Amino acid sequence: MDFLASLASLAPLASQAPGHTDPGTGGGSKRAQLVTLPRELIIEIAKLLEADPDAKVSPLSLVNRTLRDLSIPSLFRTMQLTTAEDDLLEHIDDIHGNRAILDCVFILGIYSEGSSTFRTPYQNVFLGYGENCKRGTAAILADLIFDIPHLTDLRLDLRFKANTSLIGPLRRTFKQQYMSFHVITALSFPMKTDIKFIPEVFPNLTALSLELHKAPDMTPDLAYISQHLQLEYLELWKARWGPGDFVGIPTLFPNIKSLTIGGMIALGSRLGTLPSLSIATAYRESVIQSISNTLRQLPNLRVLAISNESFCNRQTRNVKAFDRSCRIRDKLARSDAWTAHRGERLDDAWKFFNSLPDLEVVYIMDQSYNAHCFVPVKNQAGRVVDAQVATTEQQTPWPVV
Incomplete structure (x- = not known):
């Protein structure tokens, strides 16, 4: 597609060449003027665009009026x-x-x-x-x-x-x-x-994205929707998710093949002071296991996109100690930066694959839906033995139109 990029470079040149204008553009206009191209060249460009649906056509719309019209369906x-x-x-x-x-x-x-x-x-x-x-x-x-x-x-x-x-x-x-x-x-x-x-x-x-105040099974309108729509893709955002908030999803939407959970999840420790690494890890694993046990009731689930942004439940009256532990935890997370965060995401993805062997793709994301995509690693017997960052295009958690 280098040829198209070269052709797009004609746009700024056209603004400097008032004699080369497309009919009907208006020679006195202060806008970048369009150039005239042979019909045969335009036909060849159209063939290139048809062969590559992902080609960036916006620069071409600045070159020629006919190319502008051809660009509209893509733009x-x-x-x-x-x-x-x-x-x-x-x-x-x-x-x-x-x-x-x-x-x-x-x-x-x-x-x-x-x-x-x-x-x-x-x-x-x-x-x-x-x-x-x-x-x-x-x-x-x-x-x-x-x-x-x-x-x-x-x-x-x-x-x-x-x-x-x-x-x-x-x-x-x-x-x-x-x-x-x-x-x-x-x-x-x-x-x-x-x-x-x-x-x-x-x-x-077949795909629905909603924001919730309460858990799905505590939202009456969701029960009505589940009775009238056959959803395959479901995306739910809630400010804070506890392990018990997932219980209603398999009951309401048993046939979904893709589930996206946005917001924050109670992956942090219940302790009011900064916990040891072993305690924090054990608690995090127990929460993921609880979520996985619930999602195991979804027989068609193949794609899971879930936030790993965590919050801590304050289980102490010592507010100062709790706030101090949260500040220390945040500082440690920032100092670990990219490598540790990515490692934690990979570890979480492996836990989901290990508990839900039918999953094909797991996206671990933050509250802004910036995600890493992971796929399972299986042995010759077809058993999941590890997880890895996806290196090829995978199924998306939302239908591609």
Whole structure:
């Protein structure tokens, strides 16, 4: 693909050569002007793009008008919008009704931040202090989603006070207008309550990502969803997970083949003072074993992505001693840096493979979903004997569109 990269370099040169413009670009424009290319060359470029779906086409869109049109399906197959909530309507208006773009979108992701007077315990981008969205934004957003014919994966990440200003109104719009999205099979939705509408609005989901306040079996709406959707991919985020919080997952979603657990897990020691290495290791192993025993009830589980960010349960009245032990633990973790952290992740992955031999891939990640991918090492008899960092492409914990 070096040829395409060389061709893309024509874009800055075109801005310096006013005589070489594409018809209709406007010679007086201050924008980078487009060059004219032979039709035969454009056809050959199109063949190269078709042969390599992963080619980066955005530079080509700056070279030639025809190449720009050819680039649209690749450029907008995945559309990600990151904006302050009060600017969301303006961004929607820019693309609403543009069939050339909307007909190419298969994945739509929207990250917005509203009023910052309230924050959820999550990893936020923080776009600056903003206000809630304008009135009517939710209805127009619903129309936009409905207007994308090939939309398969919808990822909504609406932060801060969006529950009142955007999420609630969007849910009501779906229900009031009897909207149903049969093409969408993967959904990420930030609501923690009132999610019973999901099976009616998205009846063909096989992948679902939710945030929880409580354990899955303590979230009534999850039971309703599990009765109406046949999920294969499940992603659950909760601020803090205890070993007992996993118990309801096999009961609610027995057929899932991929499970992602985000947040923090009680892998730290119960002691109020800094524990010895042997005590801390033994406790960590017991927690992972407890989680594995629960997940063993999922016969189809092949991919597990789980956070190894830990928190400590304070089991002492000596608050100063507890806080001091946590500070020391954090300093030690930072000083160990990359090597020890990676070693700990590999060790955790091995424990899961050892307890769940049918697993094919384990992702160990932090709260921001930065992960290492691990695969099992098996002997000639097919028994898992070790784990290693994956060196080839593996199954992902979320469906690839």
